[in-house]
Amino acid sequence: MSAPDRVAVISLCSTERVEHLRRQLAATAAGPGIERIVVWIGADAPPPLPAETVLTVPPAPEGLRLAAARNAGAEAAIAGGAELLIFLDADCIPGPRLVARYRRAADSAPDAVLCGPVTYLPPGAGVSADELTAATAPHPARPAPDDDDLRRAIVPEYPLFWSLSFALTPATWERSGGFDEAYVGYGGEDTDFAFRLRERRIPLWWVGGAHAYHQHHPTSSPPWQHLDDILRNGAIFARTWGEWPMTGWLESFADAGAVRREVSGWVRA
Template sequence: MSENPPATGPLAAPVEVAVITLFSAARLTHALNQFTLLAGGTGRLVVAVWLDEAEAPVVDGVTVIRVPPGREGLRLAAGRNAGAAEALRRGARLLVFLDADCLPGPELLERYAEARYEHPESVLCGPVTYLPEGAAPRTPDGLRAATAPHAARPSLPPGETRAATSDEQRLFWSLSFACSPQAWVRSQGFDETYEGYGAEDTDFASRLQQRGIELRWVGGAHAYHQYHPTSSPPIQHLDDILRNGALYRDRWGSWPMEGWLKAFEEADVIRLRHGSWEKTRP
C-alpha cells in the first residue's frame, strides 16, 4: 500500500468514520456535491484524494491528499490506499470508500456502521442508484424518492445484510464500500500495479476471496451515482482495459470486464488471438 502523502485540510482528534473519495478536475463538481452532503457530521473525516497533475484544490472541511498520475494514467488503486492510510493515521474506526460521482444516501453511513459492528471482519457493499440526466436530489426525501438500485447487484431491505455467494464475489463495486480497519489491513488494499481505467476493483475482490475475507451486502446503505456523459463501450479506455485486463488474466486466470470486451469485439476493434485480446488496428 502507498506511503501516506502530505495532506492538506483540518487536523482533529481521532474520528469514528472516515469517508475516502477519489476526485479530479473532470469530477470536481460531482465531488463538491458529495462533500456538501457529508459536511457537518460529528466524529467524521472526509479524505479526498486528488488524482490530477495540477495542484490540488483546497476544500473547506476536507482533508485533501494528492496522488499524481502514473505512466499509464490515473492511479485509482494507489489513491484509495493513500486515503485509507490517512484515515488510519487519524484513528478512524470505519472506512467508507465513495467515488466522487456518488452522493451518500441519508442512511449510508449509519447502515455501514451497524454492519461493521456486527461483521467487523467483512467488506461491506451497499446498493447504488444511477441517477438519470437532469436529476439532482440534494435532500434526504429527494434521495429516497430517487432510489432505484442497479439491478445487477443485490439490494436488501434496510437493516438486513447477507454474505455474498462465491458467484457474487466478482460483483464487488468500488463505487461504494466500507470496512473496519482490521478488515482493510487484512485485505492488504488495492494492487497499485493497476493504473488507468479498470480491473483494480475486480482484482481487489479476488484478493478478498483468496484471503477468505467475506463480502457482505448491506441493505439501506444507498449511494446515488450522479449523471455524466459516457460512451458505451468506453472506447476512450480501450488501451487501459486491454492492459489491465491482461494483468488480471495473468494473475487470476480469467478476463475481467467481459461485457466491455465482448462489446469491443462486436464493434470489430479487438479480436481474441491465442487467448489474448488485441486491437484489430493500431
C-alpha cells in the same frame, strides 16, 4: 464490538468531477465523527475543497492511479485513528442513512467488506435528502436487501463488488492487502480486489439501507476512451487469475472490429 465512532469517508477526484464532489462533501458535512479525505488524482493542483484532509496522488504516464490513490486514502485514514473506512467515488452522494448503516453493519460484521446499494440518477435529478430517497432504485445487477437487513454474499457474487461505495474496518483493510497498484488507468482493479477477498476468505456483505446515488455524467458503452487501459489491465488480471475481466466490453470492442481474441489473450485488431 460497538459501532465505530470515528469514520473516514475517502473519495478520489480529478478536475472533471469537482462539482460532483462538492455535492458529496455537502451531504456529509453535518455528520458527527466523520473525517472527509479527498485524494486528488489529477495532473493539476487541487482546488480549495471543504474536506478535512486533501492528499495528492499524481497520475502515471499510462493514466490515473486509482488503486494507489485508494491505498493512500486508507493509510491516511488509519493513521488519523479512523475506526471505519468508507470509500465513496466523487460522483456518488451518500444517502441520509449510508454512514449510519455502514456503522451498524461494521458492528455486526467487523471482519467483512460491506457494500451498499447504488442508484444511478437521471440527468438533472435533485440531490436533497428527500429527492434522493424518492429516486431510490438500486441497480438490479447486485443484491439490495431491505433497508435494515444484511445478507452475506455467496462465492459467485464476489465479482459484483464495486469500489464506488464500500466500507471496512482497518483490520479488514490490512487483511485484504489493499488494491494492487500495478493497475493504472481504468478497469480491472475492482475485480482484482474482489478476487483477493475471495481468496483470503474475507466475507462480503450486502448492506440494505446504505444507499449511494451516482450522479449523472456522460459515459459511453463500451468505454472507447479506455480501450487501451482495459487491454493492459485485463492482461495483468489474466496473468494473476487465469481469466480475463470486463469480457462484455471486450466482446463489444471485438464486434466493432477494434480487438480480437488470440491464444495469448485480447489484443488490438
